[in-house]
């Protein structure tokens with residue numbers, strides 16, 4: 001089979017590998033769609049601690065089951081959508097409703113979606129792979145993983161009681177990349193109507209306006225009566241500024257992870273006397289995956305603007321050059 005291997009930053013090569021064979025509980029799928037991700041771009045640019053090099057690449061996928069191991073919960077021919085990790089559901093974090101922090105969630109993750117076939121380990125096949133409705137497009141279905149990250153953010157906001165009455169909640173999203181735009185779409189799916197999207201890229205802001213957000217250039221952003229501010233840039237200066245923007249008693253969710261070792265300086269008066277709640281969720285648990293799947297199935301058209309175009313495996317390096325140059329949000333590779 002043809003598969004993309006990330007040899008070194010900037011060097012994706014097409015390799016010819018044997019088609020994997022499933023063991024007990026595992027499944028193999030023919031990948032029909034695999035979407036690019038901000039994490040992939042980071043790995044392609046400078047390497048990533050969670051993505052070994054040289055190694056298989058790509059983690060957002062949908063496809064058709066072509067082989068199953070003993071006891072696997074699918075049949076050959078099933079159309080499926082899934083994510084690339086699953087919690088153990090036995091460790092202290094899993095038992096504490098923090099599956100996203102499971103001690104082995106990363107150890108068992110699967111990479112290699114930019115290939116004709118993908119082997120999915122038993123734990124993931126059992127917990128975090130689902131039948132895809134036939135009418136749902138494979139490319140929309142492959143958004144399940146990034147949307148599960150967004151759903152985890154939504155879950156943390158609900159736990160913090162920051163999203164109580166959707167129709168009355170006023171939300172600011174900063175950063176109109178794929179994740180910021182998926183937040184706008186997901187908030188709309190949850191019934192939130194008062195959404196402001198701030199950023200610098202006019203084209204991306206226009207997509208946000210199409211999704212129903214009021215848009216504002218980042219330079220013109222001022223504090224307001226926002227109940228919730230969702231930061232999706234991963235830049236320390238934007239993390240700091242976010243704290244200035246919500247109402248008293250409001251919530252800031254730093255969603256974009258900054259480069260490791262980054263530090264920020266915070267206005268303690270805002271945090272204490274104005275009682276700002278700070279959240280910064282990472283990854284996702286099983287509830288979030290189910291929520292994301294519901295959003296995609298309920299209103300697939302809402303998520304279409306997130307996907308820029310379809311490309312082939314051969315175009316891989318050009319895709320990431322485009323993403324690095326700020327051209328396009330998310331490409332779908334059809335291996």
Ligand SMILES: [Zn+2]
Nearest residue numbers: 037060145146
């Ligand atoms: Zn991703």
Ligand SMILES: [Zn+2]
Nearest residue numbers: 088091094102
């Ligand atoms: Zn666990």
